[in-house]
Amino acid sequence: MNWKFRVCPTTGLKVHDSAETLIQVNAVTAIVFLLVGGALALLMVLTRWQVVHILPADYFYRLLTLHGIAMLVAWIIFFEMAVLYFASAVLLSHRLAVPWLAWTQYILMLVGAAMVTVMVLMGKADVMFTSYIPLQAHHMYYLGVILFAVGAILGCIVFFATVTSAKVEGAYEGSLSLVTYGAAAAAIIAILTLAHGAIALIPTWLWALGVIPMMDPEAYILMFWGFGHSSQQINLCAMIAIWYLLGTLTVGSKPISEKYCRTAFLFYILFVLIPSEHHLLVDPGLSAAHKVWNTGYFMHLAILASMMHAFSVPAYVEVALRKKGYTKGLFGWLKEAPWGNPAFSSLVFSVVGFGFLGGISGVVYGTEQINIISHNTLRIPGHFHATVVIGTTMAFMGVTYYVLPLIFKREVAFPTAARWQPYIYGTGMTIFSVAMMFVGGFGVPRRHWDITAADAVFQLNYGPVVNIGLAITAIGGILAAIGGLMYCLIAVATLLIGKKIPQEA
Amino acid sequence: MSINVPEKYWWDIPLDQDEKTWIKVAIVWCILLTVMMPWWHISGNQNPSSEFYRITTDNFDKLTDKFIAKYKVGEEEGIDVVAPPANTDVFVRGSQWMWEPILKLKKNQTYRIHLSSVDVNHGFSIVPINMNFQAVPGWDYVLTLTPTTSGEFHIVCNEFCGIGHHTMIGKIYVE
Numbered sequence: 001m002n003w004k005f006r007v008c009p010t011t012g013l014k015v016h017d018s019a020e021t022l023i024q025v026n027a028v029t030a031i032v033f034l035l036v037g038g039a040l041a042l043l044m045v046l047t048r049w050q051v052v053h054i055l056p057a058d059y060f061y062r063l064l065t066l067h068g069i070a071m072l073v074a075w076i077i078f079f080e081m082a083v084l085y086f087a088s089a090v091l092l093s094h095r096l097a098v099p100w101l102a103w104t105q106y107i108l109m110l111v112g113a114a115m116v117t118v119m120v121l122m123g124k125a126d127v128m129f130t131s132y133i134p135l136q137a138h139h140m141y142y143l144g145v146i147l148f149a150v151g152a153i154l155g156c157i158v159f160f161a162t163v164t165s166a167k168v169e170g171a172y173e174g175s176l177s178l179v180t181y182g183a184a185a186a187a188i189i190a191i192l193t194l195a196h197g198a199i200a201l202i203p204t205w206l207w208a209l210g211v212i213p214m215m216d217p218e219a220y221i222l223m224f225w226g227f228g229h230s231s232q233q234i235n236l237c238a239m240i241a242i243w244y245l246l247g248t249l250t251v252g253s254k255p256i257s258e259k260y261c262r263t264a265f266l267f268y269i270l271f272v273l274i275p276s277e278h279h280l281l282v283d284p285g286l287s288a289a290h291k292v293w294n295t296g297y298f299m300h301l302a303i304l305a306s307m308m309h310a311f312s313v314p315a316y317v318e319v320a321l322r323k324k325g326y327t328k329g330l331f332g333w334l335k336e337a338p339w340g341n342p343a344f345s346s347l348v349f350s351v352v353g354f355g356f357l358g359g360i361s362g363v364v365y366g367t368e369q370i371n372i373i374s375h376n377t378l379r380i381p382g383h384f385h386a387t388v389v390i391g392t393t394m395a396f397m398g399v400t401y402y403v404l405p406l407i408f409k410r411e412v413a414f415p416t417a418a419r420w421q422p423y424i425y426g427t428g429m430t431i432f433s434v435a436m437m438f439v440g441g442f443g444v445p446r447r448h449w450d451i452t453a454a455d456a457v458f459q460l461n462y463g464p465v466v467n468i469g470l471a472i473t474a475i476g477g478i479l480a481a482i483g484g485l486m487y488c489l490i491a492v493a494t495l496l497i498g499k500k501i502p503q504e505a
Numbered sequence: 506m507s508i509n510v511p512e513k514y515w516w517d518i519p520l521d522q523d524e525k526t527w528i529k530v531a532i533v534w535c536i537l538l539t540v541m542m543p544w545w546h547i548s549g550n551q552n553p554s555s556e557f558y559r560i561t562t563d564n565f566d567k568l569t570d571k572f573i574a575k576y577k578v579g580e581e582e583g584i585d586v587v588a589p590p591a592n593t594d595v596f597v598r599g600s601q602w603m604w605e606p607i608l609k610l611k612k613n614q615t616y617r618i619h620l621s622s623v624d625v626n627h628g629f630s631i632v633p634i635n636m637n638f639q640a641v642p643g644w645d646y647v648l649t650l651t652p653t654t655s656g657e658f659h660i661v662c663n664e665f666c667g668i669g670h671h672t673m674i675g676k677i678y679v680e
């Protein structure tokens with residue numbers, strides 16, 4: 001058989017044309033969802049700012065449901081599919097195995113996401129992305145989620161098929177590169193967690209169709225988070241694989257000890273499926289011993305892995321920069337780092353934001369006692385916007401600045417705007433997350449349209465500090481929305497008007 | 506480079522000294538965190554309740570009605586106000602979109618609060634002291650409560666429970 005390849009002029013990697021097309025469609029679709037989710041985010045944050053309070057209640061809840069799905073599900077997972085194909089076919093200079101299966105992945109995910117979006121916008125699925133039963137959405141909503149998940153599983157299968165055929169056909173000798181290894185960890189966790197998703201959602205879909213009775217609501221919560229939390233480790237592994245990738249691309253860093261990094265990835269696979277019970281700490285149904293064991297022992301083994309990466313990624317960057325001769329003083333290397341390269345600044349925001357804001361807040365709120373004063377307050381969205389936005393989303397944004405020239409073969413448009421983009425987005429999101437965690441400390445609920453309870457029998461007053469905190473949250477959110485819009489515009493402009501980079505066949 | 510195949514026998518190459526030191530620091534830290542969990546559970550005395558029972562929503566509904574009928578002392582905004590004696594079983598029912606009944610409790614007295622919902626999930630959040638528990642249909646969640654400050658408290662629903670979610674506000678008086 002004949003496969004079409006080109007040789008990338010910058011990296012010398014051989015790029016298979018099907019792999020290239022599939023990376024392109026998945027990445028572009030991801031960015032469209034990011035744009036949609038960002039527009040919704042702006043409306044929501046302007047609603048939670050009580051002085052502005054822009055949306056009516058039903059639209060607030062509806063768009064909040066859609067924001068969670070467009071961002072956490074569609075943007076992140078479409079982009080991850082692009083990352084999986086890149087880390088397998090491109091990095092191994094091999095053909096993408098079974099392209100038709102990869103197209104099936106794309107089409108299933110697209111159809112699933114479209115079904116969900118339509119159902120939510122029609123007001124037939126006001127259930128939030130967690131869709132806790134007995135709240136019920138239209139059965140097409142659940143079917144959409146299931147199709148999306150099946151598509152994602154197919155993407156993982158294509159990844160493993162590509163890696164296997166590369167090995168069999170001798171595209172590489174010995175072990176996988178660290179980045180591909182990290183992507184493999186993500187794909188393994190994806191397959192494991194999506195199985196929990198099936199256990200939670202397939203019976204729910206059948207229940208919505210009227211075929212079977214409802215499962216126990218608490219059992220649903222357990223199953224949902226077995227999927228919903230564990231699947232965050234897909235994002236985590238993909239993000240860390242990209243950290244290593246960006247370290248290499250931006251400053252030429254290399255792993256000092258492969259054993260160290262790979263062991264840490266292995267820990268994720270082994271231990272990370274378990275601590276999902278931190279979502280149920282203040283629920284009935286599980287004994288205290290169960291909760292303490294689950295969120296204590298196993299959570300901290302997963303944390304060990306994160307701490308290992310949090311050391312090695314910056315350490316390897318430092319070593320690479322020192323090798324380049326930036327050895328003045330303790331922090332001379334940091335001063336000479338390529339701060340004007342948006343991929344590098346995104347990397348720094350991602351590592352620092354994920355570790356210090358997201359990681360630490362997560363460990364704290366996930367303890368049995370502190371959860372009593374955090375559960376369902378704004379502390380929680382404050383925490384996960386630090387992990388999944390400053391961490392994962394910014395890592396994906398950073399790598400885009402390399403994907404555009406390498407895969408779309410065009411120079412990044414508006415380089416000055418691109419230089420500023422990570423700083424605007426990262427600063428905005430940092431302000432947003434910290435302010436939300438602060439306000440949450442007063443018990444202000446998440447997913448709440450009106451904390452003055454003006455339409456209720458009793459009114460509430462959380463006090464002036466909370467009002468100021470929500471205003472600061474909104475300002476951070478607006479700044480982040482601007483940074484997010486800049487990212488989307490730069491990407492789209494690059495595709496449409498970016499200067500073409502000449503290629504040899 | 507992290508995008509290239511590693512050297513052969515990479516697993517035989519020993520860790521760098523700094524990496525070894527960091528792993529030791531991290532392991533000690535993680536053990537500390539792990540030990541803190543059960544230790545604080547035993548010594549801290551601030552744990553979420555782990556007393557709960559299965560109950561049908563119908564039965565919980567009836568028990569709450571019976572409880573209200575027995576201790577009712579008045580009404581406020583159309584919601585029953587009850588003043589149960591200390592050490593009794595107190596029922597708090599979440600439904601779309603109200604918390605029933607309004608409770609009148611005595612400072613420094615202990616009550617067994619039975620928390621549940623008769624339709625969808627609700628969130629039981631006591632404001633302004635900020636304590637949060639989940640009210641799940643089919644589960645009777647028992648919270649042993651001893652109010653230590655007097656005043657007026659609100660119960661805010663903080664689990665999304667439908668379009669009227671933000672109107673679901675209840676009340677507790679402590680005197």
Ligand code: HEM
Nearest residue numbers: 041044045068071072128129381389446447448477480481
């Ligand atoms: C411009 C940047 C963003 C802003 C201003 C923003 C703002 C918000 C706001 C105001 C909420 C509602 C909080 C509440 O009332 O409970 C929210 C929820 C959420 N956001 Fe974002 N967000 C942004 C980006 C993202 C991204 C990139 C992701 C995921 C990758 C994300 C994932 C979520 C999720 C999962 C929820 C929870 C939805 C729910 O409670 O069901 N957000 N966001």
Ligand SMILES: [Cu+2]
Nearest residue numbers: 627662666673
């Ligand atoms: Cu409610």
Ligand SMILES: [Cu+2]
Nearest residue numbers: 662664666670
């Ligand atoms: Cu509610």
